[in-house]
Structures are given as C-alpha cells and as structure tokens.
Amino acid sequence: MEAVSKSFGGLTAINEVGFGLENGELVSLIGPNGAGKTTMLNVIMGVYPVDRGKIFFKGQQIESLPCYARSGLGISRTFQLLKLFNGLTALDNVKIGAHHLMTQGIISPFFQRTLVKREETEVAHRAMELVHFVGLENCANSKVQNLSYGQQKFVGLARALAGEPDLLLLDEVGSGLNTYETDVLKEKLRVIHKKGITILLVEHDMHLVMDISDRIIVLDQGSKISEGSPRMISADPKVIEVYLGKSYELAKG
Amino acid sequence: MRPSTVRPKFYFEIVAVIVGIVCLIYLPSRLDAYYLHLFQICGIGVILVLGLNIFLGHCGQIHFGVGAHYCIGAYLSALLILKLGLHFFIAFPIALLLCVLISAVLGKILLKLRELMLALGTLTLAFIVYLTVFSVWRAGLGGDDGLSLPSLMLGTHELGGLFTWYFILAWVIACFLLTQYLTESRIGRAWKAIREDESAAEAMGINVTHYTNLAFIFCGTFAGLAGILLTLQSRWIGPDYFRIMTSTWVLGGVVIGGMGSNFGMLIAAPIVWLMPEVLVRTRDYEMVITGVLLFLVLRFGRQGLWPSLSDLIRRAPR
Numbered sequence: 001m002e003a004v005s006k007s008f009g010g011l012t013a014i015n016e017v018g019f020g021l022e023n024g025e026l027v028s029l030i031g032p033n034g035a036g037k038t039t040m041l042n043v044i045m046g047v048y049p050v051d052r053g054k055i056f057f058k059g060q061q062i063e064s065l066p067c068y069a070r071s072g073l074g075i076s077r078t079f080q081l082l083k084l085f086n087g088l089t090a091l092d093n094v095k096i097g098a099h100h101l102m103t104q105g106i107i108s109p110f111f112q113r114t115l116v117k118r119e120e121t122e123v124a125h126r127a128m129e130l131v132h133f134v135g136l137e138n139c140a141n142s143k144v145q146n147l148s149y150g151q152q153k154f155v156g157l158a159r160a161l162a163g164e165p166d167l168l169l170l171d172e173v174g175s176g177l178n179t180y181e182t183d184v185l186k187e188k189l190r191v192i193h194k195k196g197i198t199i200l201l202v203e204h205d206m207h208l209v210m211d212i213s214d215r216i217i218v219l220d221q222g223s224k225i226s227e228g229s230p231r232m233i234s235a236d237p238k239v240i241e242v243y244l245g246k247s248y249e250l251a252k253g
Numbered sequence: 254m255r256p257s258t259v260r261p262k263f264y265f266e267i268v269a270v271i272v273g274i275v276c277l278i279y280l281p282s283r284l285d286a287y288y289l290h291l292f293q294i295c296g297i298g299v300i301l302v303l304g305l306n307i308f309l310g311h312c313g314q315i316h317f318g319v320g321a322h323y324c325i326g327a328y329l330s331a332l333l334i335l336k337l338g339l340h341f342f343i344a345f346p347i348a349l350l351l352c353v354l355i356s357a358v359l360g361k362i363l364l365k366l367r368e369l370m371l372a373l374g375t376l377t378l379a380f381i382v383y384l385t386v387f388s389v390w391r392a393g394l395g396g397d398d399g400l401s402l403p404s405l406m407l408g409t410h411e412l413g414g415l416f417t418w419y420f421i422l423a424w425v426i427a428c429f430l431l432t433q434y435l436t437e438s439r440i441g442r443a444w445k446a447i448r449e450d451e452s453a454a455e456a457m458g459i460n461v462t463h464y465t466n467l468a469f470i471f472c473g474t475f476a477g478l479a480g481i482l483l484t485l486q487s488r489w490i491g492p493d494y495f496r497i498m499t500s501t502w503v504l505g506g507v508v509i510g511g512m513g514s515n516f517g518m519l520i521a522a523p524i525v526w527l528m529p530e531v532l533v534r535t536r537d538y539e540m541v542i543t544g545v546l547l548f549l550v551l552r553f554g555r556q557g558l559w560p561s562l563s564d565l566i567r568r569a570p571r
Contacts, residue, residue: 045456071458079456085449096446100458102439106467109434116438163458 013039015222016053021167024196026189028209030233031219032243037202038080040219041169044200045077046070057167072100076165078156080172080202086145090136090155093144094127097162130158134188150181157188167198174205186212206244210234218243265566266516273519274426281418289414291530293486296421297479298522300428302506303515304475309504310512311436312468313448314364315372318379320500322473326352326480327490328386331400332393334484341405341485348481349474356473360466379500387492399491402484421482428475432515435471444468445513476503509550511557520558 014036021027029037042048044055046067055063062070076097085093102119109116131140134154139147144155153173160168170189174182182205189212193199203209209216209230216233218226220242226233233239281292305319329351333344359378366374386394394400405412435441443464446454455461484490502525510521528546532539554561 047452047456066460067455068458068460071456077456079453083450083453083456085446085453087449088445092442092445096442096454096459097457099439099443099446104439106435106440109431109438119439159457 013222014043014219017219017222017224018053019217019224019227021198021200024193024198026193026199026201026212026214028201028203028213028216029219030203030206030209030216030243031225034221035219036222037219038171039222041077041171041200041202044167044169045075068100071163071165074164074166075169076160076163076167077169078153078160078171078173080175082152082156084144084152084155084159087143089141090131090144090147090151090158091124091127091140093155094130094158094162095123097159098123098126098164101164127158127162130161133161133191134158135184150177153177153181153185154188157185161192165197167200168192170199170201170203172202172204174203174208182208265563269516277422278419282415286414289418290486291527293414293418293421295523295526296418296425297482297486298503298506298526299425299519300475300479300482301503302510302518302522302525303428303432304472304479305503306507306510306512306515306518307432307436307444307475308468308472309507310514311441311448312444312465314465314468315368316375316469316472317372317504318375318377318382318500319472319476319503320495320497321375321379321382322352322356322476323480323483323499323503324382324386324492324495325355326477327483327494328394328400328480329477330481330484331402331490334402335400345481349478352477352481353470353474356470356477357466359473360469364462364465364469376497376500379495379497383492383495383497386495395491397492399489399493402488402490404488405485417486421486424478424482428478429515429519432471436515440464440467448513505547509547509558511559511561514557514559517557517559524558 017036017040019027029040031037039048043050046062046065046069050063053063054061057070057073057075060073062073065073085096088096102123104112104116104119128137128140131137134157136147136151136154136158139151144152147155153176157170157173160170173189174185177185186208189199189201193212201209201213211230213230216226216228216230217224218233218236218239225242226236226239228236234244277292281289284292301319301323304322305316308314308316326348330341330344330348333339333348334341337344339347363371363374363378387397405417436444443454443459446457446459447461447464451461483494487494506521506525507518509524510517510519528543529539532542535542550558556564
C-alpha cells in the first residue's frame with residue numbers, strides 16, 4: 001500500500017486534499033457535516049471520477065479505473081446508508097462481497113463442475129465464518145430487511161470483509177449503534193486492524209475514533225485542516241474550533 | 254429467528270419435477286391434436302417467461318419488448334428455411350446464433366437506458382419489430398399473410414406433432430436447468446445484487462454493465478429460441494403472434510409466477526397461455542375474467558404464485 005494522494009476541484013467538495021496511508025494503519029477521517037468525508041471515500045472507491053489529482057494504490061495509479069475494478073484490486077467499503085441487498089439473506093449478502101475472488105463464468109456450471117463446487121463450498125464457508133465473526137450466526141438465513149439497524153451495519157461490515165480487502169473504507173459504521181454495539185464494533189475493528197488490513201474510518205463517535213485510531217485526518221469544507229495522532233488532534237485549537245468544540249476539551253479535563 | 258427453510262422446499266421441488274416430467278412425456282402420446290397443441294404452446298410460453306425472468310426477476314431490469322426477440326427468432330428461422338432452402342435442423346442453430354448476436358447488439362444500445370427510459374426503449378423495440386413485419390417490409394416478410402412453412406421431413410418420414418412436443422420439451426428442460434444453474438451460481442448472485450442495489454453491487458466488484466448485458470442476451474436468446482420453436486410448431490407465422498399484447502403477457506406471466514422464482518415460471522406460463530383457450534368459451538366476458546383473476550393474484554399473492562404457494566405449504570401444520 002503506497003501513498004494515496006489526490007486533489008479534486010469542480011464544486012470543490014474536496015479541495016486539493018492529499019494524504020497517505022501506511023500499510024496496516026487505522027486512520028480516521030473526521031470533520032463537520034459536509035466536510036467532504038464521504039465524498040473522499042467515494043472518490044477513492046471510484047463512484048465519482050476525480051477532476052484533478054492522482055490516487056495511488058499499491059503503487060498503481062487507479063483514479064481512471066472503474067469502481068468494480070478497484071474492488072478487484074483489494075479496496076472494499078461499507079456505506080453510510082447501508083445499501084445492503086435487502087431482499088437477500090445476510091449470508092448471500094456476504095457471499096456477493098466475495099464476487100471478485102471467484103472465477104466461474106457462464107459455461108462453468110456445465111463444463112467445470114468441480115471448480116464451481118469448490119468455489120461454492122469455499123465461499124459458503126468463508127461467508128459463514130464472517131457472519132460468525134460479526135456475531136450474526138443466528139440470523140444468517142434471515143432476509144436483511146428483517147434485521148435491526150445495528151445488525152444490518154454488521155452485515156455491511158461482513159460483506160465488505162468478504163472481498164478480502166487490503167484497504168477497508170468504513171463510512172460511519174458506528175452511527176445508530178447503541179453503546180453495547182459500539183463496544184462490540186470497536187473490538188471487531190481492533191481484530192481486523194490486527195490482521196494487517198488498512199482501515200480508513202469516517203466516524204462521528206469521537207470516543208471510538210480517539211480509542212482506536214493510529215492517526216486522524218480532519219477535513220473542513222473540503223480542505224484538510226489537520227492531521228496527526230489522536231492526542232495531537234484533540235489538543236489542536238483549529239480542530240476544536242471547527243469540530244470538536246470547547247465542551248470536548250473541557251470533558252477531557 | 255426462523256431456522257433455515259431450504260431443505261423441505263428443495264425436496265418438494267424435486268418431487269414436483271419428477272411427477273411433472275412423467276406426465277409430460279407419457280400423457281401427450283395419448284392425446285388428440287388439439288390438446289397436444291396446447292402442450293406445445295405452453296412449452297414455448299415457458300421458455301419466453303424463463304428468459305424474461307432472468308432479466309426482470311433476477312437482474313431487476315424492465316423489458317416490455319420480449320415479443321420483438323420472439324418475432325426476430327421466428328422470422329429468422331422461417332427466412333432461412335424458405336429463402337435459403339435450409340432444412341429446419343440446419344436453420345435452427347444458425348438462427349439461434351443470430352439471435353444471440355442480435356440480442357447482444359440490441360442490449361449494447363438499449364441498456365444505455367435505465368428504469369423508465371428502458372421500459373420505453375424496449376416498448377419501442379417491440380413496436381418497431383412488429384411494424385417491420387406487418388407493413389414496412391411487406392414484400393419480404395409477407396405482411397399479415399405471414400409465411401407458411403413446409404412440413405418437417407426427415408428423409409421421407411414426416412415428423413409429426415408428438416415429435417414437435419418432445420423437441421420443445423427438451424428445450425424447455427434445457428432452458429430451465431440452464432437458468433437454475435446460472436441463477437444459483439456467482440452470476441446469479443451478481444444479478445440479484447444488481448437488482449437490489451446497483452451502486453452497492455458496483456462497489457462489491459460487480460461490473461454492472463457487463464452483467465445486465467449478459468442477462469439481456471439470455472432474455473433475448475430464450476425469446477428467440479421460443480420464436481424458432483414457434484415456426485416448428487405452427488408451420489405458419491405472421492405478425493399476429495407478435496403484437497404488443499404478447500410482450501405484455503410474457504411480462505404478466507413473470508409477475509404471476511413470482512419474479513425471480515424459476516419454478517414459478519413453470520406454472521405461470523401454462524396459466525397465461527391456457528387462460529385464453531379456456532376463457533374463450535365465456536365469449537364477451539373473457540377480458541373481464543382475465544382482469545379479475547390477475548387482480549386476485551396481485552392482491553393476495555403479491556410475490557407471485559410460486560413464492561406464495563411455497564409459503565402456504567411451509568406454514569401448513571404438519
């Protein structure tokens with residue numbers, strides 16, 4: 001994983017922002033609403049084309065690649081608004097996440113039965129493992145639309161992990177979770193982090209962010225205003241002014 | 254949480270298939286020409302709805318012009334037989350291949366459109382093809398006189414209605430198994446992902462354009478195949494077979510059977526294709542009764558017949 005840097009004009013949702021992620025690092029992206037955090041994830045994922053600037057991933061320039069090709073390279077994401085495959089079961093959702101790892105084509109069901117069988121057992125096994133990992137083994141075969149919001153968030157996480165990503169983009173995974181679920185999430189993120197997967201986390205829950213991040217990048221109105229360790233960020237007067245607020249400083253004592 | 258319900262449903266489906274096949278092979282040999290004809294048109298109907306079910310039910314894209322592919326397949330094979338003097342069994346694979354190519358080209362053009370625009374685009378396709386055979390190219394395609402085909406000979410032996418039925422049945426089974434395999438593989442999962450959420454599918458590494466095109470090609474090819482089989486079955490084809498109503502009824506069949514359920518298609522097509530034959534006896538009330546029945550299905554079995562029925566069976570006390 002090489003340095004990711006990019007700048008981006010137009011409506012100036014993101015204005016000349018550049019940063020790099022080290023291999024295996026957990027970096028949080030914070031900032032007030034409309035700062036361009038989700039846009040940043042979308043740009044890295046390839047949902048929007050960049051206007052200017054370059055994105056590198058594993059030393060390869062990727063900003064002109066379509067979205068689906070980037071996930072083939074090892075970038076995976078969750079969505080702020082979930083965007084799960086609602087009519088399908090949790091297990092199937094996770095299986096779809098592993099799409100690009102499989103090689104079956106149209107003719108495989110007829111001429112490559114062994115390949116299909118092997119891949120299907122493999123993906124079923126892995127999907128079940130991931131469903132266990134996020135603690136949803138009891139609802140693996142329930143349709144996602146019947147699960148609670150918190151459970152759906154975890155399905156989204158499992159689905160993103162199914163693609164065996166090297167870079168995991170998490171868009172507000174913690175929002176809408178209760179305290180217990182947030183604690184579980186924190187544990188899961190630590191485990192994922194330990195496996196060496198690089199994580200870029202967009203999050204509003206500052207306790208979560210400060211607890212698990214190696215490094216924090218602060219965006220405001222499309223520009224990077226600060227970058228550093230959690231301790232540095234929580235003491236940065238600029239960040240306190242635009243985002244954290246005086247009360248946070250006071251609460252920390 | 255409800256436990257997995259996959260197993261009982263699976264056994265039930267297997268039994269249904271075996272019983273069905275026995276009835277379909279033995280029974281027709283005892284029937285007279287009219288009932289054999291009904292079997293044949295139902296078989297063709299099943300292929301039509303199976304194809305659309307891939308595109309509409311699994312991939313979630315709308316297609317109002319399945320009749321166009323149906324028409325193209327029928328006229329292609331008829332022209333190959335009449336103008337080039339080919340034997341049906343030689344014209345058959347050529348026409349099928351052409352159907353694949355034509356679907357691929359049409360898909361490339363039409364799938365630039367999405368949702369409502371796609372509905373309009375495909376509807377236009379159905380109109381264009383219908384008008385082409387009906388009036389634009391009257392000289393070559395016979396207009397509403399249609400094209401008559403010679404009866405099918407193998408050497409000096411004439412292959413009759415029963416052969417036609419078995420030939421259609423073989424293709425129905427092939428198409429069904431193909432659909433079933435595909436929709437339960439990685440490709441089927443990709444289609445379902447696109448149906449549920451296109452942008453999320455894209456983020457999961459699914460090339461949405463590629464897979465919707467693929468579904469369109471299957472849809473068009475199945476319908477083309479149905480058209481080719483129609484030339485074999487009816488020995489006469491004319492624009493009457495390919496009115497907009499045909500496309501509409503195929504669409505209705507998919508909805509009635511249950512979008513995304515391959516087994517549902519096996520019961521939906523016979524219902525849709527036999528209903529006019531039965532209801533024609535009620536004369537003026539035909540359309541009224543059709544409407545009421547459709548309404549009842551949509552009101553009480555919104556997911557379609559097959560999913561609703563298997564729900565009922567699952568819930569029944571054992």
